[in-house]
Amino acid sequence: MTTIDLTTTEPTAVEPIDPEAVTAFAGRYLDILNSAAIAMLTSVGHQTGLFASLSELPPATSEQIADAGDLDERYVREWLGGMTTAGVVHYDPVGRTYHLPREHAAVLTPAAGPNNLALLMQHISMMGEVEQPIIERFRRGGGLSYADYPLFHRNMAETSAAVHDAALIDVILPLAPDLPARLAAGIDVADIGCGAGHAVNLMAAAYPASRFTGYDFSEPAIRQARAEAERMGLTNATFELFDVTALDAREAFDAVTAFDAIHDQAHPATVLRNIREALRPGGVFLMVDIKASSNVEDNIGLPWGSYLYAISMFHCMSVSLGLDGDGLGTAWGGQLARRMLAEAGFEDVAVADVESDPFNSYFVATK
Numbered sequence: 001m002t003t004i005d006l007t008t009t010e011p012t013a014v015e016p017i018d019p020e021a022v023t024a025f026a027g028r029y030l031d032i033l034n035s036a037a038i039a040m041l042t043s044v045g046h047q048t049g050l051f052a053s054l055s056e057l058p059p060a061t062s063e064q065i066a067d068a069g070d071l072d073e074r075y076v077r078e079w080l081g082g083m084t085t086a087g088v089v090h091y092d093p094v095g096r097t098y099h100l101p102r103e104h105a106a107v108l109t110p111a112a113g114p115n116n117l118a119l120l121m122q123h124i125s126m127m128g129e130v131e132q133p134i135i136e137r138f139r140r141g142g143g144l145s146y147a148d149y150p151l152f153h154r155n156m157a158e159t160s161a162a163v164h165d166a167a168l169i170d171v172i173l174p175l176a177p178d179l180p181a182r183l184a185a186g187i188d189v190a191d192i193g194c195g196a197g198h199a200v201n202l203m204a205a206a207y208p209a210s211r212f213t214g215y216d217f218s219e220p221a222i223r224q225a226r227a228e229a230e231r232m233g234l235t236n237a238t239f240e241l242f243d244v245t246a247l248d249a250r251e252a253f254d255a256v257t258a259f260d261a262i263h264d265q266a267h268p269a270t271v272l273r274n275i276r277e278a279l280r281p282g283g284v285f286l287m288v289d290i291k292a293s294s295n296v297e298d299n300i301g302l303p304w305g306s307y308l309y310a311i312s313m314f315h316c317m318s319v320s321l322g323l324d325g326d327g328l329g330t331a332w333g334g335q336l337a338r339r340m341l342a343e344a345g346f347e348d349v350a351v352a353d354v355e356s357d358p359f360n361s362y363f364v365a366t367k
């Protein structure tokens, strides 16, 4: 048997770093710098209505574009500069006109519905608003409160409404076999973490024989939900300002939905158990939640993987931790979701995808 004399072992030579890899990586980061700036410009373009204006105008000067949106020309011209250098807007230096190609309008305007990627950029700017408190939480732990995000419910409502307007009634609800027929006949439905309530109101309008209750603990969101129900003249949609951790309904509903509202719960296991208790035998639970793996290594190739961990750190995980919660995180993943559903008593779970909503998995569980 040979032994190694460590005292005489030559130190291992350190490999020189690859200068080409350094240059390539630095280039990637310059690209990230520029892309981050484009994300912010896009968020502003969405909120000021500039993309919608541009899509309706022929090639136009900055003055014409500003006039069309009743905006300040100097700001509009600077924004157009950023959009032009990004290749989003095309510029004709002779006539000094700007133009949004129709192919770009198809992913940046409200008319694009769930394909409108501009509205998602608002989530990037929201993260910037809480950067300092989040850095502080790195040092001393804890979380944030929903009140720290004055625009969260507005942004979330806009994002989910784009999907629900396009697909809730015709694509999403039929994922649960028999659900549309039962809704048409008249059943009791609860929506957990309903936010601004648009999904509930759409379902209530489509199925007047059924009764819908939306639960959320955000006062502004519930106010918005009730106002929309009133505008729509709905008498079968009610909204309750309520913390679903305390939901103690027993066999009160035939169907329960939760649209992106489990992963940011403070106590998701309790809420899942409450949901199962609230269902009547044979009842259906439709849980829509982020499509990811529970293993970080599986998410490396996910095109929006870093976005998921970022929005989690800046919002979903933090609001859960802010309530002394589990801080599951946005990328809790399908494996953990299935395990927690099983632990809550949901043995029979099917998972589906919806084309207009690539970010989410659709779990259909039956009691």
Ligand SMILES: C[S@@+](CC[C@H](N)C(=O)[O-])C[C@H]1O[C@@H](n2cnc3c(N)ncnc32)[C@H](O)[C@@H]1O
Binding pocket: 146, 153, 156, 157, 160, 161, 192, 193, 194, 195, 196, 215, 216, 217, 218, 221, 242, 243, 244, 245, 258, 259, 260, 261, 264, 265, 266
């Ligand atoms: C990501 S948002 C989704 C909102 C809505 N379902 C949608 O798709 O637009 C999660 C919602 O759950 C609500 N929420 C979180 N924890 C809650 C709890 N324990 N009780 C009631 N609502 C809760 C939040 O206020 C928020 O409106």
